Amino acid sequence: xxxxxxxxxxxxxAILFVLGIIGILSRRNSVGILMGIELVMNSAGINFVAFxxxxxxxxxxxxxxxxxxxxxxxxxxxxxxxILRIYQNKTTVNIEDIKDLKC
Amino acid sequence: MESLSLNLALYSPEIILSITLGxxxxxHMISKSNLFTFLTALVGLVSxxxxxxxxxxxxxxxxxxxxxxxxxxxxxxxxxxxxxxFFTFLFSYRSYExxxxxxxxxxLMTLAVTVGMCTLVSSINLLSLYLSLELVSIVSYALAGxxxxxxxxxxxxxxxxxxxAFASGTMLWGLSLLYGFTGSLNIYxxxxxxSTNSLNPLALYSVVLMVLFGFGFKISSxxxxxxxxxxxxxxxxxxxxxxxxxxxxxxxxxxxRFFYTVFGNNSGLPDQWITxxxxxxxxxxxxxxxxxxxLGNLCALWQKNAKRMLAYSSIAHAGYMLMGFIxxxxxxxxxxxxxxxxxxxxxxxxxxxxxxLANKTKDEEISSFKGLGWTSPWVAFxxxxxxxxxxxxxxxxxxxxxxxxxxALVQKEIYWLLVVAILxxxxxxxxxxxxxxxxxxxxPTSDKPLLISPLHTFTLILLVIPTFVLGLSxxxxxxxxxxxxxxxxxx
Numbered sequence: 166x167x168x169x170x171x172x173x174x175x176x177x178x179a180i181l182f183v184l185g186i187i188g189i190l191s192r193r194n195s196v197g198i199l200m201g202i203e204l205v206m207n208s209a210g211i212n213f214v215a216f217x218x219x220x221x222x223x224x225x226x227x228x229x230x231x232x233x234x235x236x237x238x239x240x241x242x243x244x245x246x247x248i249l250r251i252y253q254n255k256t257t258v259n260i261e262d263i264k265d266l267k268c
Numbered sequence: 269m270e271s272l273s274l275n276l277a278l279y280s281p282e283i284i285l286s287i288t289l290g291x292x293x294x295x296h297m298i299s300k301s302n303l304f305t306f307l308t309a310l311v312g313l314v315s316x317x318x319x320x321x322x323x324x325x326x327x328x329x330x331x332x333x334x335x336x337x338x339x340x341x342x343x344x345x346x347x348x349x350x351x352x353x354f355f356t357f358l359f360s361y362r363s364y365e366x367x368x369x370x371x372x373x374x375x376l377m378t379l380a381v382t383v384g385m386c387t388l389v390s391s392i393n394l395l396s397l398y399l400s401l402e403l404v405s406i407v408s409y410a411l412a413g414x415x416x417x418x419x420x421x422x423x424x425x426x427x428x429x430x431x432x433a434f435a436s437g438t439m440l441w442g443l444s445l446l447y448g449f450t451g452s453l454n455i456y457x458x459x460x461x462x463s464t465n466s467l468n469p470l471a472l473y474s475v476v477l478m479v480l481f482g483f484g485f486k487i488s489s490x491x492x493x494x495x496x497x498x499x500x501x502x503x504x505x506x507x508x509x510x511x512x513x514x515x516x517x518x519x520x521x522x523x524x525r526f527f528y529t530v531f532g533n534n535s536g537l538p539d540q541w542i543t544x545x546x547x548x549x550x551x552x553x554x555x556x557x558x559x560x561x562x563l564g565n566l567c568a569l570w571q572k573n574a575k576r577m578l579a580y581s582s583i584a585h586a587g588y589m590l591m592g593f594i595x596x597x598x599x600x601x602x603x604x605x606x607x608x609x610x611x612x613x614x615x616x617x618x619x620x621x622x623x624x625l626a627n628k629t630k631d632e633e634i635s636s637f638k639g640l641g642w643t644s645p646w647v648a649f650x651x652x653x654x655x656x657x658x659x660x661x662x663x664x665x666x667x668x669x670x671x672x673x674x675x676a677l678v679q680k681e682i683y684w685l686l687v688v689a690i691l692x693x694x695x696x697x698x699x700x701x702x703x704x705x706x707x708x709x710x711x712p713t714s715d716k717p718l719l720i721s722p723l724h725t726f727t728l729i730l731l732v733i734p735t736f737v738l739g740l741s742x743x744x745x746x747x748x749x750x751x752x753x754x755x756x757x758x759x
Binding site for chain 1: 394395398399402406409410413416417419420422423424425426427429430433434437438440441443444445447448451452453497498501502
């Protein structure tokens with residue numbers, strides 16, 4: 166029988182973190198970048214829950230994970246509002262086309 | 269002692285700010301008048317400031333179950349943020365970028381950022397630290413995009429959001445590792461565990477780098493500065509002035525509290541970060557500081573837009589302030605706090621004059637300063653005062669701020685950084701005096717003077733006077749700040 170321990174959670178969260186970073190760096194669509202950011206934040210959430218079960222003696226890590234969902238949701242609300250605005254003004258959400266500000 | 273009423277009393281500045289935030293909306297809904305809304309916001313801010321002065325009589329302690337800390341350090345910053353918000357409101361009233369009908373939204377969001385910053389500086393728990401940091405960040409993204417119809421403002425908002433969320437996500441991952449290593453969210457317990465158990469240094473270094481990403485983003489130090497010029501350029505001018513001062517000060521405050529508490533030894537201020545062995549982090553950060561100021565100043569040389577130039581200059585000033593951080597002494601930290609106050613008046617003042625001019629010309633090009641000294645001499649004179657103070661020329665306040673930062677370096681004998689900083693001051697003289705030259709040595713294109721309202725004249729005077737007075741008599745403020753530097757309280 167295959168036993169799941171702390172290591173497996175950490176590997177999962179590390180993979181998600183790296184996928185998120187790759188998404189942020191490689192995507193050109195601002196919604197795609199946002200998805201990468203969500204992956205990074207939720208991989209940190211996995212870390213918190215896993216550490217809370219295996220390392221810490223209290224539930225503070227699990228409470229932290231709940232707050233991460235909350236923050237992630239509110240961040241997406243603001244982000245989508247801004248992206249919608251950009252789409253209405255410029256009919257694109259590609260960040261390479263958003264470059265009015267230059268020196 | 270852990271009674272609810274005591275906790276609420278210690279949290280009263282933030283509570284008053286939150287109530288004001290709600291009242292602003294109600295007053296705006298009922299009266300439909302921007303003036304009443306504006307006055308409500310100001311009354312709320314003044315009473316929050318009064319509350320934070322009143323609670324100074326309580327002894328330093330932890331409250332809300334060890335989430336927040338009540339100490340002179342956080343009180344100093346709370347007063348700082350409330351003052352900064354007060355000036356932002358004075359600035360925003362009748363600004364061409366903040367619509368009359370949407371004034372309430374602006375006050376609401378700025379007050380929310382202030383609540384976040386006030387909580388951030390007193391948080392001693394990773395959870396409250398992260399939550400208040402996000403409260404500051406998320407509302408700031410919306411504030412940067414306040415002019416919905418304006419593509420530049422949209423662009424500022426999306427850039428701020430994507431960089432900011434990336435930075436805070438990475439920082440969050442670092443914090444989760446820190447929790448895993450120590451099993452606690454309280455920064456004092458983390459410090460206690462780190463100083464007794466020896467961890468794998470590499471793991472700890474990765475935590476430091478990730479956390480540095482989050483905090484470095486807030487204070488816009490190189491290499492996390494890319495967002496700053498675009499955001500400050502695209503955001504409405506009152507908001508940009510607010511961003512260059514208040515969230516940056518909040519970033520410095522939590523940077524100081526976090527690093528000195530988590531990685532220091534817990535008996536007062538450390539000479540080095542004992543829990544980070546083998547690598548001289550202070551040296552690495554002094555290189556960051558040198559690059560930050562040099563890059564900020566060199567890029568500012570080429571700017572045609574006054575807001576963008578001030579944005580790069582604010583990056584350079586973050587570099588100067590980092591110098592006080594890396595010397596690892598009480599003098600260094602005191603000089604950062606002192607410089608933040610001085611920087612507030614001069615930088616905010618410079619943005620204020622740019623905003624006043626933009627109310628008339630509708631853009632912020634440096635060429636629109638041409639001949640301002642002939643048409644409206646007093647405004648031009650104040651701008652010259654702010655710019656000379658930013659350069660660090662006596663007898664203005666900026667000079668005293670720089671002297672304290674430099675003397676902290678001399679005490680620790682870090683002469684190479686001192687040389688870099690002095691060279692940078694010389695570079696910055698060029699682009700600051702360029703505006704002064706435009707104002708006084710060029711002939712104006714039109715003879716119409718700049719019309720400014722009595723309220724804005726009053727605000728300008730309130731900003732110019734401290735820039736002078738702090739350059740001549742800085743002792744009282746400096747003493748107050750030295751006493752404020754007690755953030756290490758024993759539970």
